[in-house]
Amino acid sequence: MEVSNTKQQHQSASISLTKPVRCIVKLGGAAITCKNELETINEENLKTVSSQLRQSMTTGLNSGEVLGMDWSKQPGESEISSTLSDFEDQPVVDSSPFIVVHGAGSFGHFQASKSGVHKGGLYQPLVKAGFVATRISVTKLNLEIVRALAREGIPSIGMSPFSCGWSTRERNIASADLSAVAKAIESGLVPVLHGDAVLDDLLDCTILSGDAIISHLAAHLKPEYVVFLTDVLGVYDRPPSDPNAVLLREIAVAKDGSWSIEKPTFQNKNKQVETSVAAHDTTGGMLTKISEAAAIAKLGIDVYIVKAATSHAFKAFSGELKGNLPEDWLGTAIRFSNK
């Protein structure tokens, strides 16, 4: 299958860091929020994801004790419970650079769709109010995610694309200076970005998706691998709710960006899958998802799409999936192939 990479990369030079980025993690909205409950976080998933991330970042260096970095009051509390003295005995832990990007899930969606922020027209009172309301909702989620990560001992730092000065032109990234993100990484911090309402050169304003941010970061910061956390095991050949749905376990991407399913092997390999994936696409955007992942894999960066808060996700974070995939690993690996 041919996929054309229609995204223009306006700043093609990659940024060189003292220590290269190991992993960019996308916390999908469906994985960390309760999709049908307005502005509600999936606390259990988020806690597990945060804990797995910390363990992956500091493999082998971790004393086991978690020293939380969220020293703010929790709802209903009047005091801060912190154990600051414990930090003094801590060795300096040199963890590997990660970047976190999250979607919106049940945050922001209501505000953006009611006002049509993605369509632009910021001068209209409803769109302007919706722009403000959307940013409030997604930054509220960002703060909660930063806090959850910090409670697990990750030095997380919220960085909103809007505040970073990022903007689009007809919904494609037009300006997205990565120097602030790079400086944060060089300082040993973990930037936490998110899908955001941004200004658009032609439309006035629009929504910049978490996936578009990931593509941009991957192209310029060249991480070893990218992990997409979702609420199903990976990418299927048709909607996962269909009892006949088959998990696509390995997708190989060629130099020209074309991709093919390596595992499982289908009888009529190309034709059959193409049809079923395309059929799925009309409802779930699965073809788009594979195409975007393939564009990243084409750069030599492994992409894993896995279910959040599972052992499969932990394996993906930890970088254990290089080479042959373990038989018991469940997920979708999309990787460059020289064959």
Add this chain to the structure above:
Amino acid sequence: MEVSNTKQQHQSASISLTKPVRCIVKLGGAAITCKNELETINEENLKTVSSQLRQSMTTGLNSGEVLGMDWSKQPGESEISSTLSDFEDQPVVDSSPFIVVHGAGSFGHFQASKSGVHKGGLYQPLVKAGFVATRISVTKLNLEIVRALAREGIPSIGMSPFSCGWSTRERNIASADLSAVAKAIESGLVPVLHGDAVLDDLLDCTILSGDAIISHLAAHLKPEYVVFLTDVLGVYDRPPSDPNAVLLREIAVAKDGSWSIEKPTFQNKNKQVETSVAAHDTTGGMLTKISEAAAIAKLGIDVYIVKAATSHAFKAFSGELKGNLPEDWLGTAIRFSNK
């Protein structure tokens, strides 16, 4: 009295906007938080300040009906109460550009002081954790202020200096690109910045104060006037708790940056006030406050220091204080004088 302006302005060119900034407002930490209650907002003051700001921004254009722009859940609510249909009948309101900067008050202070973030050394576990914790606390406050402003119909947009890529060098602003702030203003939005933990070229990290941000914004965006909201009526010649304290009502700043008290008139004008202000300075930093305000006034920008949520503050926001100050106005005006 001579005051030397020790702040280096690294980017001396001012940014030209289609519509110049009318007012930069500093919401002092003491005015909008309860100083002795950890992470507690002074809700009443914040609501009044927000309402006064909206009225000042849209003088003469306002229909009276406030259409809130915070469409997020309030604590304890499960639904969003919004009246989106009302926006459709709204005329496009062309309000004048304002920028809001807030201090930290009872947010951030505990986290920063316990860990010594202002002293630098981000590689140390305690400082790194404190950096993360401080940013969580101040961004939590920022979100609450943005929401309070939005509820009063102000198109407020949180912009953290850290995310904007601002950094310092030995605590003085080294890099603080204003293009994202300028773009937000040009789009009719109201940027809401705040004192923040930032990276420092020499110290690794430090705290950038709201006052330093105001000085930088004023120097480059040249607003008509700057208003500092505080919890007392203005600047006094000694601690306001002293029963003999006298409110300094008018301070004139000369071309060379020197300043003198115009009102009230003291018997032994220079000597007496100098002593009492200096004495106050050891505890309250009042001389520093006047010096910083004088540096802004020297640029031809009027500075008003007023008590938050009073009619005096409203007069200052509204730009009613040009020329002679009304007899019944209580506050401190620090203005350039050609005399």
